[in-house]
Amino acid sequence: MPQPPASEPTDLVVFGGTGDLSMRKLLPSLHLLDRDGHLDAGTRVVAVSRDGLTDADLRDKAAAAVRSHHEVDDNDGLNSFLDRLSHVTVDVGGDPRGWEDLARALVPGRDRVFHLAVPPMLSGSICRGLRDAGLVAPGARVVLEKPLGRDLASAREVNAEVAEIFPESATYRIDHYLGKETVQNLLVLRFANVFLEPLWNSRWIDHVQITAAETVGVGGRRGYYDSAGAMRDMVQNHLLQLLCLTAMEPPSSYDRDAVRNEKLKVLQALAPLTGDRVDTDTVRGQYGPGTVGGEEVVGYLDEAGGPSTGDTETFVALRAEVANWRWAGVPFYLRTGKRMAHTRSEIVVRFREVPHTIFPGADGRPGAGELVIRLQPDEGIHLTMSAKEPGAGAPRLRPVPLRLSFADTFPNRSPEAYERLLADVLAGDPTLFVRRDEVEEAWRWVDPVIEAWTDRNTPPEIYPSGSAGPAGAHRLLGRNGRTWYEQEQPR
Numbered sequence: 116m117p118q119p120p121a122s123e124p125t126d127l128v129v130f131g132g133t134g135d136l137s138m139r140k141l142l143p144s145l146h147l148l149d150r151d152g153h154l155d156a157g158t159r160v161v162a163v164s165r166d167g168l169t170d171a172d173l174r175d176k177a178a179a180a181v182r183s184h185h186e187v188d189d190n191d192g193l194n195s196f197l198d199r200l201s202h203v204t205v206d207v208g209g210d211p212r213g214w215e216d217l218a219r220a221l222v223p224g225r226d227r228v229f230h231l232a233v234p235p236m237l238s239g240s241i242c243r244g245l246r247d248a249g250l251v252a253p254g255a256r257v258v259l260e261k262p263l264g265r266d267l268a269s270a271r272e273v274n275a276e277v278a279e280i281f282p283e284s285a286t287y288r289i290d291h292y293l294g295k296e297t298v299q300n301l302l303v304l305r306f307a308n309v310f311l312e313p314l315w316n317s318r319w320i321d322h323v324q325i326t327a328a329e330t331v332g333v334g335g336r337r338g339y340y341d342s343a344g345a346m347r348d349m350v351q352n353h354l355l356q357l358l359c360l361t362a363m364e365p366p367s368s369y370d371r372d373a374v375r376n377e378k379l380k381v382l383q384a385l386a387p388l389t390g391d392r393v394d395t396d397t398v399r400g401q402y403g404p405g406t407v408g409g410e411e412v413v414g415y416l417d418e419a420g421g422p423s424t425g426d427t428e429t430f431v432a433l434r435a436e437v438a439n440w441r442w443a444g445v446p447f448y449l450r451t452g453k454r455m456a457h458t459r460s461e462i463v464v465r466f467r468e469v470p471h472t473i474f475p476g477a478d479g480r481p482g483a484g485e486l487v488i489r490l491q492p493d494e495g496i497h498l499t500m501s502a503k504e505p506g507a508g509a510p511r512l513r514p515v516p517l518r519l520s521f522a523d524t525f526p527n528r529s530p531e532a533y534e535r536l537l538a539d540v541l542a543g544d545p546t547l548f549v550r551r552d553e554v555e556e557a558w559r560w561v562d563p564v565i566e567a568w569t570d571r572n573t574p575p576e577i578y579p580s581g582s583a584g585p586a587g588a589h590r591l592l593g594r595n596g597r598t599w600y601e602q603e604q605p606r
Contacts, residue, residue, distance in 0.1 A: 123226045124157025125541050128217070130241055131232035132162025132202070133176060136260065140291075141232060142177045142200075143184035144533035149196045153538055161220055162202050173202040207240050214248035221250065228540055230258040235269075239276030246280045258287045258540055261352045262343060266565070267558035274551050287540050288549040292353045292460075294532030296521060297494045299547070301360050301462070302369075304488070304496065312365075314466065317445045324448045324463040324600055325357050328455035330407050332580070333429065337418045344565075345431045349451040351561045355382065356549070358447055361462055362437050371546040375553060382556040386436040393567040398576065398587040400430030402454035405580030412454065412580045428575045429453045432588035433564070448592060450599070454580035460490035463600040474510050485514075485600065494529065495520040 127145075129137055148154050162173055174197040187193050203220050205213030221227065229245060231238055238259060245251050257277060264270030277286055292298055305311060314320070327349055333340045340348065359378035366373035388396060403414035415429055430452035437447065464486040487497040496519040504511040521529060530538075539547055576585035583589075583601065592598055 124155045124222075125226040125228055126159055126161060126221050127228045127230060127541070128161045128163060128221070129230045129232055130163045130205075130207075130237075132160075133164040133166050133168065133173065134232055136232045137162065138176065138180040139184070140533045141230070141537070143181050144531055144537055146181045146193065146196045147185070147531070147534055148538055149199070150192050154199075154541075157225075158541065159199050159201065159222075161217070162200065163205050163217065164202070165204060165206050166202075167204050168202045170201045174200055205244075207237060207244055214244055214250075218248050218250055224252075227252055227255040228258065229255065230540075232260055235259070235263055235273050238273050239279075242277050242280040251280055254285075255281070256285045256287060256540065256543065257281045258289060260289055262347055263288060263352075263554050264558065265343065265347055267555060267562050270554055270558050274554070278551075283551055284545070286551070287545055288551075288554060289536055290352050290356050290549050291532040291536065292356055292490070293547045293549070294530075294534075294536040295490050295494075296529045296535075297488055297490045297496075298357065298360060299535075300496070300521075301488055302374075306365050316441045317443055319466055320445055321465050321467045322446045322448060322597060323358075323361060324450070324465070325354055325361070325461075326463070326599075327353060327451040327460045328458060328584075329453050330455060330458045330581075332402065332412060332454050333415065333418055335419055337415070340429070341424055341427050344428045345451050345453070346428060346561060346565055350431055350433070350449060351557050352549075354449045354451060355557045355560075357462060358435065358437075358449065359553075361464070362442055362447070364441070369546070371544065374546055375550045379550070379553050379556060381437060382553060382560065384437050384439045384442075385560050386438045387560065388433065388435070388564050389567070393564055393571075396434040396591070397564055397568075398430075398432040398585060398591055399428040399568060399573075400432075400452060400578045400585035400588070401427065401575040402429050402452070402580045403577045405454070405582065407454060407456075407581040414577075414580065415454075426572075426574055428568075430455075430575070430578065430584050430588070432584065432591055434591060446595075448597075448599075450584070450588060452578075452584050456581055456583055458492065461600075462488040462490075464488075465597075465600070474512060487600070493520065494522070 129141060131137060142160075145154070145160060162168075168176075177200055178193060178197060181187060181193060181196075201220060203213065203217045205217055227250070229241070231241055233241070242251075242257065245255075257280075259273075259277065264273050305315065356378070359381040362381045363374075363377040364380065366377045401415050404417070405412060405414075415427065416425060430450075432448065432450040435447040435449060436442075437445070466484040466486070484501070485497075485499040487499070489495050489497065498517045499514045500517065501512045502515045504513050536547060539545070576587050578585040583599070589599065
């Protein structure tokens with residue numbers, strides 16, 4: 116990982132410090148930062164929960180979490196990381212002595228980062244507790260996880276509660292997709308290569324596809340998913356952020372506000388999905404039983420988690436339009452789903468065909484090209500061009516890819532998304548974090564779609580687990596003669 120900006124010795128306080136997110140993502144990522152020399156020697160991690168653990172209990176849990184996440188060759192390196200960890204029991208809204216214990220655990224005068232790895236409805240209570248306990252020192256920062264609310268009204272409420280204690284400049288809203296190397300390379304690809312910019316508009320681009328597909332189901336998270344669904348869980352944040360980075364105008368500089376200002380303009384330019392457009396330009400699906408990777412799996416309604424309302428979407432496909440001069444008439448197709456045939460996150464830019472082909476009867480799509488930015492798996496960038504097959508006679512054209520594989524090109528290990536984002540939080544760099552007005556503008560666009568689905572009371576279309584999603588998603592593109600880009604998966 117490239118050397119991140121320098122940071123000072125910091126007390127990183129993680130609320131929900133023994134929860135699933137902390138054990139799966141935060142602590143393993145912090146260990147990697149420590150192992151690679153990117154944590155200041157004085158930085159400590161204080162896990163806060165209601166579990167009543169000792170420091171030794173926490174370190175045992177953290178060691179198991181780190182080892183299950185990645186190989187640990189140097190136990191001494193792991194032990195030095197574990198020495199940074201301590202646990203404090205705090206019952207938010209309960210016994211005030213927990214806040215006093217937390218105050219004693221922090222070093223006076225040191226930078227403080229409060230990472231709220233908890234449901235968003237607790238954010239206001241935690242921030243007020245920190246303030247009342249006198250723990251919000253100058254320069255303190257707060258990190259918020261998604262989903263930030265479940266609609267515009269609740270997002271505004273969470274933002275307002277946090278803003279009472281922490282200024283916007285000290286509030287870091289994580290969208291882990293923005294920490295992925297390929298997402299950051301999208302900006303470099305667009306704004307550091309002169310040959311692409313003249314083509315990056317409606318004259319040369321036919322449409323854009325943004326896909327985030329997973330083979331996994333909701334598992335034990337069905338209770339959460341019943342209250343969220345794929346629209347809130349994925350589209351409102353991850354997919355719209357990718358759309359913004361694809362469609363944004365060149366910022367004046369790679370600056371925290373310059374980049375986020377341009378993303379906000381894209382969200383403000385999204386044509387509303389209301390009225391008949393909800394019926395014609397959105398698709399909801401829910402996975403049923405099927406086969407994924409050779410394994411028989413149950414449908415959503417049979418997942419663990421108690422009774423379900425039955426109308427939760429685990430798949431969304433929609434057609435969005437950015438109503439500005441650059442993108443007028445270019446559809447952006449967004450798609451996300453669980454229990455799909457393959458795990459794949461990618462952005463596909465499909466260029467228009469040449470205005471006149473001189474190769475009549477040629478095979479393939481002469482002159483047509485596709486730029487594929489693959490986020491996972493096998494991060495890389497593929498540009499498909501037409502080439503002539505060897506041989507005599509009339510030219511036979513075939514699409515061929517020019518591939519940039521990050522793993523092959525850059526031998527050093529690429530940092531995981533949370534590594535990069537945690538390093539930026541500790542360094543006080545908010546460029547890759549989502550600003551309050553971005554969050555609220557995204558909800559402003561998403562809310563009418565969810566409300567229309569609720570009013571129509573139309574059940575989601577069932578699709579077999581292990582498939583490419585519901586048939587409606589294919590009709591969405593097919594009525595304009597388009598198809599989803601499906602790349603052969605590695606075997």
